[in-house]
Structure formats: structure tokens, C-alpha cells
Amino acid sequence: MFVVCAPHQSDALHQELIDLEAAMFEELGLHFKSAPRSWQSSGFEAKALKILDMPSGDLGAPAYRKFDVEAWMPGLGRYGEISSASNCTDYQARRLNIRYRPASGQQQQQAPGKGGKGGKGGGGATAFCHTLNATACAVPRMIVAILENNQQEDGSVVVPEVLRPFLGGLEVITAPGQQQ
Template sequence: MLDIKFIRENPELVAKKSAEKDIKVDVKKLLEVDKIRLDLIQRVDALREKRNQVAEKMKGGKPDPSLVNEGKQIKLELASEEDLLKKAKQEFDDLLDDIPNMHADDTPIGGEENNQVIKVVGSAEKKEGVVDHLTWLEQRGFVDFERGAKVAGSKFFYSIGDLAKMELALTQFAVAEVEKHGFTPMIVPNLVNSRAIKGTGFAPKGEEKQIYKVEGEDLNLIATAEIPLTAYFADEIIDIDRLPICYVGYSPCYRVEGGAYGKHNKGIFRVHQFYKVEMYVFCAPEQSEQMHAKILEIEESIIAKLGIPYRVVNIASGDLGGPAYKKYDIEYFSPLDGRYRELTSCSNVTDYQARRMNIRYRDKDGQIKFLHTLNGTAMVTSRMPIAIIENSQDKNGNLNLPDVLKQTE
């Protein structure tokens, strides 16, 4: 969430940048409720003080009837004001929760069509005779969507044989590469409570739903390791000498919407379950821009070593989502149809998630402040195999696998 002080001082800016993210907010209403909330806090505090004073006077003998009556009146007034405060606080929290993070000033304004290509690496030429990944996998018996649907429903599948081995090799390679840069490996819980979901910004809004909820329990299947990684330091204060703290998490990821909103969704590209290696950083505010560049550099290095042609894209405001301040996507080139598709992403979330999860640090002067968090994809099993299969085929359909994967066999 944003600091309410920032919103009070910059209401027009907050409204403008929220609109540029295509997120509807009511800043005016928020500030009105904020004022009501503050007034009620003052009134409740005054009544509590008055109640305590009356209680003190009633000690040491039989109290005067007038004091008893005054105490009863205060109790009634206080109960009424506390009820109003509770309602005002809930309305305030709901309105504040709707406010997205601000975006960086160099963010392109607009929707997905306004994403800005800032770098292109590798050959981007269509090739004749390239077989799409789903056909290639099914011809060799490496994927089974039919039995996946029988067992779990549409968009679930079995990875078999060389596809399973490729996913395991990619995981091992990605974790090893990221670990070289000072990231500590972590295997995270696959179920988290609602606070973790809401705190990271994954709670459903509108028609789009990403999260599978366990009925009758305050538990949810994670959509990404980013969720439990963020919540790891919830309600904690970290000494600045420990920052930045870098983790590389591995987990399955579960998404309700497998192939929604007209996105490219053939084969394993957009499914309900996949596996991901996720980089995550906790750092001081002055470190976050540098750490964002570092995460992007690691992602590029991994993709380059896999021999995948790609481009780096600065994501436009309307495609950022609520938590991100700045986001880069890396898109792989498909020689099948000559198009680029998302492979990885990395986001600087500044203090947005840290405020929601109450994650703070103690600076050199002993002051307690909210830290910054960042996340980035090192490897995802629903995308990387596609990029390798489409870009590594020879004229006979055999794959010329990158050396880094051969080394993990």
C-alpha cells in the first residue's frame, strides 16, 4: 500500500498515476474517510481519557451517584464512537487497499501495445519446417494432456520422459546460476494464508481470479513463490547491515485462469500448474534500482546461455498491475510465427508490499523504515521448454540442446 501521508500531500498525482495504470480509485473519497477516521480517533481517545479520570475518582469508597451516572454515559458514548471508528477504519483500509503503487516516471503510458522494446538479442527470423512445441512433444510421447484432463481437468498435463528431464535440468541450471550471484536457495510453503495473498497483491479483484482457495481453511495454493517469499519477514525489523537479502525460491505455481483473456495459450504455455524458480530481494530503498538491474542481468544471462533469441521490454503503465513500480519482461522469439512472447519478468515493487506485510529495517541512525522488495523469474517450466524446442530444432526435428543443459544430464 501507499503511505497515506504521501496520498494526502499528492492527491492529484496519485489519481493521475492510478488512472494511467487503468486502475479505478476514489482518492477524494479516501481522504474524506481518512478525515472522519482521524476525528473519530481523537474523540475515542478523549472519551477513554475521560473514562479513566472518572474511574480514578471513584476509587477509595462509595462513589458519588453523579460520578456513577457520568461513567455510564461515557461508556455508552464510547461504545457508539468505537463502533463508528471500527466502520470508518474498515472503509479506510478498503479504499487504501485499492490504491496501486505509483509507476516510475520513465514508464511508457498506455496498455500492452505501448510496451517499449529497449534491447534485442539474437536472430529474429522465421524458419520453415519448425514444428510447434505441442506437436513436437506429442509426437514423441513427452506430454499427455488427455490423461491430465482425466485426472484433474482441462489445462493440466503430465510431463513425461525427456520433457520431465528437461524441466529438472532447467531447474538445476537456473538455481545454480542465480546462486552464483549471492542468492540463497529456498523451497517455500505451497499453501499460504489470506494475509500473504492480500499483502503481496494477489487477492482477486474484478473478474480475474488467479488463486485456488482451500475450502473451510484460511489457506490458498500459491500462484508464485513470490507470495511466501514476501511473507517470510512479515512483522519483522531487519538491521540494515543485513541488506540486501537475496533468495532464490523454487515451487509449483497454481493459476485458476489457464488461458484467459485471449492470450496465446496453446500447449503448455498457459496452464493451471507449472514450476518456477523465482528470485526475490529485500533491500534498502537506495539499493532497489541497482538490484532491479542485477535481477534483469541474471535473467538475460540465463536466457543467453540457453541460446534463446530474446528482447527486453519496459512494461507500460496499464500492463504493470497494482504492486509494481517498474517492470521489465524478457520475451523469447518464436521462429514458428515470427512473434515474441513473454518468457520472464522482473519487478521493483518499492515499499508497496513491505507496507502491507509490515516488513521494516533499522537504518544506521536507529530509525525504523519500510524496506523495498523486488522479484524476478529465473526459470519457468511452462515457457522455457517451448523457447528451447522452437529455437533448437534442426531440419529433422532433432534438438541441438544448449551445452549448459547437457552438463546437467
Template sequence: METIPNYDRWQEVEQLRAERNAVANKMKGKLDPSVRQALVEEGKNLKEALITLEEDLVQLSDKLQLEAQSIPNSTHPDVPVGGEESSVVRKEVGSQRNFSFTIKDHLQLGKELDLFDFDAAAEVSGSKFYYLKNEAVLLEMALVNWAISEVSKKGFTPLITPEIVRSSVVEKCGFQPRAQNTQVYSIENSDQCLIGTAEIPVGGIHMDSILLESSLPLKYVAYSHCFRTEAGAAGAATRGLYRVHQFSKVEMFIFCRPEESDKWHEELITIEEDLYASLGLHFKTLDMATGDLGAPAYRKFDIEAWMPGLERYGEISSASNCTDYQSRRLGIRYRPAPPESPPANAKKGKGAGSGPTQYLHTLNATAVAVPRLIVCILENFQQEDGSVVIPEPLRPFMGGLDVLSPKPK
């Protein structure tokens, strides 16, 4: 990486500011006109030099920030080394269903059940957009409400987030909105982007804050629409609802003390596994290899569910421990609480025993990525007569509807 004399330039700026302030202080008293004029000239020269140096410092800082963003987080010592194929299966739940009839994929089922319309959406918005119709609308809302309800029981605070955020927040969360092949939609002639995940606005909710240790962990479950360019994604395995430009998602997010992030990472993946097991899905949990970790992730667990119509396992969620990668960039710290029994020789006064502030750890995990769960439900629970059985946990959120049946022709 190119050496950038950022610190030296900062020192020069600070020295000039000090000299400018010294000149300003000298001019406060009664002075001979010639002396005052000399000080005015000196102050003017210092101001001009300072403007040049400050502009230079901003450019150097921006350049340093771009260099820093190319450096990923470190990885957990237990993370498998290699590409995606080196990822290790941690757990497998259920088994593939044996069908006694010729199965259909979710596209054919959706057409026969009149659940979505890709053709009209392509005319209105472009490829990889869709209209949900009829019971599919109820199914999306059921999945969202069910997930928020279940996760809230675990002490998570529900949120609905903004879906447009500043580019700087996207970058601080570890994404690069202006990079080549980015998945981020940027808004032209602005410093704003559409979010690809609620992780970004939730991560920014405590930006530039110092939190009390007693408030930790902070746990949120957030609903949002997500927008992704999905650059380069194509092929039969990603057809239909599997990979789209806009979708709804329920995301879990935790701010915690550094020593507790591994524990909360296990808690997040357990919540995900319990959710999908309760729906009756067959899935496997993977400890993702180093080559498949995004820049912020210290460790990432993915869940891949069996999608019989697509004839493959497909990712339906992930859970990532980002340690302090995001909190350092977002400026989120916490102040440790003073010990319950301070030493006898401890100094009294403001902040006694609390120590310096520390950067906390952030974690994120998908509770429900709606389109992919719809794919799983339609393809796994289809019946020979073309109907689809709704998993029991979702039925109260669908007005008691338990089966999607083909429409009369």
C-alpha cells in the first residue's frame, strides 16, 4: 500500500492553526498601527497557507480511507481456509422429501396458483422484478409478521428502517457502493444509496455514540425492503424468485461487548435454525471458508435449504460476527461500568473506575429473506393435485388459511 504522509500533514495543519491563534491573541491589545498591520499580513498569510494545507489534508484523508476500506476484517482461527468449496457443514436438519409424483418448480406452481407475475414486472421495471399476487401477498406478510413475532420473544426490539442511506454509512458498514461490480444501487447526483440489507441502517442507528455498558447487548429485529443489482447473476439455478433486484427481509442485529460476540453469534444461528426447523424445512448450516467471507465478517455461518424444484440447496440466510470492524468505522463505543467494589485506593471523582471507552462488536443475521422462503415453501410442500400446504406456524398469520389451491379455469 502506498505510504501516505497523513499524520505529518495533520501536524503541519495543527501547527499553523496554533500560529494563527497566537497572532489573533497578539492583536487583542492596543498596538502601534505598524505592528498591527504586520500582524494582519502575517495572519492573512497563515490563513491562506492553512486553507491550502487543509484541502490537501482532506484529499489525503479520503485517499487513506479508500485504502483502509480495501483491508478486510481478520478471521476467526476456526474458520476453514480456502474457497466456498472448503466450507464445513456444522449441522444438518431433516431430509429431502420423497415425492411420489412429478414435482414442479416454484415458477410453474406460482403460475398455476396465480401467485406472481414476472412478465408484467419486466415491462414496468425490467428483468428480475416481480408482482406478488393473491395468497402470495398474504404469505409474504405472514413470513414477516411471524419472524418479527418470534424473534421479538428473544428480547429483540422491532424496527422498520429507512431504505435510503448515505453512501458514507454504506462504506463504513463494509460495502463499496461505487466499486466495480457493486451490488449497491446509488442515487445519481446525491450521496445516497438504496440499502441492500437492513444491516446498514441498523448499524448506523448508534453512529458516533458512546453507549453505557449497562445497555448492552442492544438487539434489534428490523424489517425493510432490500435492493441489489445482483451484477453478473444469471442461469437456471437462480431463476424466478431466487435472485431478484428487490425483496423484503427481516434482519437481526446485535451490538455487544467484545468478549460476548462469539456467544451471541451462536445465539443468532440457533434462532435461525429453530425458525426454519419449525417450518419443516430440510437445511444444512455451513461454517463459511475464508474466501467466501465479505470484508466485515470475522466469521460467517450460512444456512442452505433444499429446493427440490431448483434441484439444489440454496442460501436462505447467514449470520456474521463482524467484531469491531463496523463499530470503528461508525464510531460506536461503550463506556465500561465501574467495578462493584472498587479498590480502597481508587481515586474518587467523575469517571472513576470506568476506564477508557471501547469499541463494541456488531453481529447480523437473516431471520427471513422472503422470496427464498417462498421458493422453499412452494417447492417443498407441493401436493400431487397442484396445491401447496402452508406450514403450521404461518397459518395464524394468514387468517387460518392452510392450503393454497389452484384457481378454477
């Protein structure tokens, strides 16, 4: 997932990306760790989530703030990252020169001494956009988490209910030759 927005929108949209990821993983029945976070007050009811607010030393150069989502991986005996969401503020926009013209009366949130240029058309100064990105679903890690968390003693795998319509209504995956 990728977002280009005005600076005053980036924190709320970062939270929305995390909410979307968390809702998706919860629908899949994955167990993940949860830290008390402000996003929980946004109407999304976290049950067994852990969203890690990553320390600055673990961030890549573009990221101002990053959250990792980890799911329980029985084969590893620990939680493992299945997605992340980063707020890159204007880092990428500055390098790509992505600007917007704020609506009249909208306050610009630029770093001190880094105001936007006036543009053609007399509409006032431009400002750098903010960019955000989120993994949404790291498919290989997601498959591992789904298989490991839904495997039965006989080796069969219970298909999460939300995925059944995409598998022709299949409720349990069995090995070839194994009875359902």
C-alpha cells in the first residue's frame, strides 16, 4: 500500500494503514502481539495483537516512524514479522520533487527554512507531500503463519473461514491420499 498526502494527514493515515493490516490479520485468525497504542482507540478492537513501534536505530533512512506487525510462528517458536508500515514524511517527496498546493487557509507544515516555492498560476506557495508505505501482506510469511497456526495433528490444515470462498468452499486441506 502506498499513500501520498498532505503533511497534516500523514499521522492519521499511518494509523489507518496499521488498522487495515491488523483487521486483515485478525480476519485470518492469526495471533499477533499487541502493545498499548493510540490506534486502538480508533474503533479497531485489538484482541491479541502486537504492533511494534520500531526504535529509530532500526529504521531505514526514509522512515520517520515504522510499525512492524508480528504473528505467532509455531515452527520458529516465536513471533515473526508479517508486515510493516512506515511514515516517510517528506523524505521521498523531496527527492522526487513531489509537491502540492495547499488549499487557501490550510497551514503548511514544512521544516524551518524549507518553505515551498511559489508556483505558476498565482495559487501561492507549494509544499512537499508526505509519503507512507505498508507491506499489507508479505505473502510467503503470511502463508507460513496461516499453515502453521491452522495445522492439525494429522497434518491437515483448517482453512480460515475468510479464505474458503476463494478455495471453492474447501474447509480442510489434506495431503494427497489422506481422507478428509
